[in-house]
Amino acid sequence: MRIGVVCPYSLGTPGGVQNHVRDLAEALLSAGHEVSVLAPVDDFDAIPPYVVSSGRAVGVPYNGSVARVTFGPRTAARVKSWLADGDFDVVHVHEPTTPSASIIALWSAGGPFVATFHTWQVRSRAMSAAAGLLRPALEKIDARIAVSENARSMMVQHVGGEAVVIPNGLYTDRFKGSPRREWQGADGTISILGRMDEPRKGLGVLMNAVPALVAARPRVKVLVAGAGQADEARRMLPADCRDNVLFLGAVDDESRADMLVGSDLYVAPHLGGESFGIVLLEAMAAGTPVLASDLPAFRQVLSGGTLGELFEPGNVDDLTARALRLLDAPKERDQLRAAGLAAVPRYDWSVLLPELLAVYELVSRGGRGSSPAAPYGRRSAARRRADR
Incomplete structure (x- = not known):
């Protein structure tokens, strides 16, 4: 498959989302897929060959941290060019409600899109305020993934719909x-x-x-x-x-x-x-x-x-x-x-990658996975029972 992955945060800054995106790209490449990652870049000499820059990042305070993101007309042009050149079977956007390349990708194309929600807070005023503005873009998502039950519950509260829980992975x-x-x-x-x-x-x-x-x-x-x-x-x-x-x-x-x-x-x-x-x-x-x-x-x-x-x-x-x-x-x-x-071991990429590929294959065939009736909506329930 030709897979595009969008990371909203600078790959030059340590963080769980960035590490997840890099590991995911390596796992997909090792499995023989074609992968391109679009992300903000601060150090152009240090990026892997599969990364395409969406622009230089700026720091924005968020959730007790400083998120290094990129946005604006120049970023939008780069996102559109990347999408057109990639001709992807599926585009996997991370943190789609973040004002960065992920949400711009949703605004710029028709899909198919998979989205992973990483963030959890008891309540996010920013997310609540932006929900109406973001809804047309979020409705383009064909399959939603959350990295934990907490992230899933926040997504359901602020965005609606359903999601399968596939946790962050690591190479054990x-x-x-x-x-x-x-x-x-x-x-x-x-x-x-x-x-x-x-x-x-x-x-x-x-x-x-x-x-x-x-x-x-x-x-x-x-x-x-x-x-x-x-x-x-x-x-x-x-x-x-x-x-x-x-x-x-x-x-x-x-x-x-x-x-x-x-x-x-x-x-x-x-x-x-x-x-x-x-x-x-x-x-x-x-x-x-x-x-x-x-x-x-x-x-x-x-x-x-x-x-x-x-x-x-x-x-x-x-x-x-x-x-x-x-x-x-x-x-x-x-x-x-x-x-x-x-x-x-159940968090190793050898276990998680097949779950992600099953989602990719479903949406690339025209299936939608944002409803509880979707095949991996039931898989989410099974995982929740296993996690208890």
């Missing part, structure tokens, strides 16, 4: 790294991965827990990986704790796997705004026990706490107590490690 075999001696703590190693300049990722919560962690385990090591400036986080630490925290900056795939494999505990102290939890799956794929904020998305990925420990979001004392208890309980960590390794 890419997380078989090797521990690095210089990253190991004699009293345990804790890791966190996320953008340091986004408060909702909760780095400050973990930094506030460090003094108590160090008091109980003086040689504990905390590894912090992710893009952004570490100065503010470092200033939060008392002087006698700073040697216990190692800021790694942005890491490549190999370093990320090495960090996770060498950790006794992965902490996800996010404060909200998460629709899924791909970082939890990455830790599980590496065999690392997970301690995460009790957010709806994280609770779903961790099966209510059976695949990882949950703590009250933003509660430093709760995080500290649970982290110290797990570090003192190697048998419990082994149980979490085994449970995570057993659960994570």
Whole structure:
């Protein structure tokens, strides 16, 4: 098949949607399909050959983050040209309500279109206000996908219709790294991965827990990986704790796997705004026990706490107590490690790609999948039962 994929966010900025789009493109290419990805681009020297630029991105605050998107007449012209040149069997747009290339693609052609909804919030005023304006474009979507039940419920509330739940995927075999001696703590190693300049990722919560962690385990090591400036986080630490925290900056795939494999505990102290939890799956794929904020998305990925420990979001004392208890309980960590390794294969691209291809093939034949009666509308119900 000839497949066009539209990402609304800059591929040069780390993020769950961007990572998903890149992995999806690689999976489709490996399966022998022709793939072109349209996305905003900041660094033209670093883009893969299958990416076409929709223009340079600008930062727009959204959902506790800064989304780097592109829009305007020049972007519209590039989108139309890409669609005409591609002659695609199906176009897969991500985050179609975002003011960027995805919604422009829906405005610019007749389809067939598949759309994936990634975002979750309790209520989105922006989405509610824009629903009427966007409806003519959204009605062109032949099949809707949500990455989680939370994202699906938000889509139903604000957009209407139905969607199949196909979660974000990962290549599980890419997380078989090797521990690095210089990253190991004699009293345990804790890791966190996320953008340091986004408060909702909760780095400050973990930094506030460090003094108590160090008091109980003086040689504990905390590894912090992710893009952004570490100065503010470092200033939060008392002087006698700073040697216990190692800021790694942005890491490549190999370093990320090495960090996770060498950790006794992965902490996800996010404060909200998460629709899924791909970082939890990455830790599980590496065999690392997970301690995460009790957010709806994280609770779903961790099966209510059976695949990882949950703590009250933003509660430093709760995080500290649970982290110290797990570090003192190697048998419990082994149980979490085994449970995570057993659960994570169902999120591998080898499992998810056939589900996506079934959607593509349906819409390319002229079928529509936005109603509950569609074949994968029933598949969504089956997946929901399996996830419980």
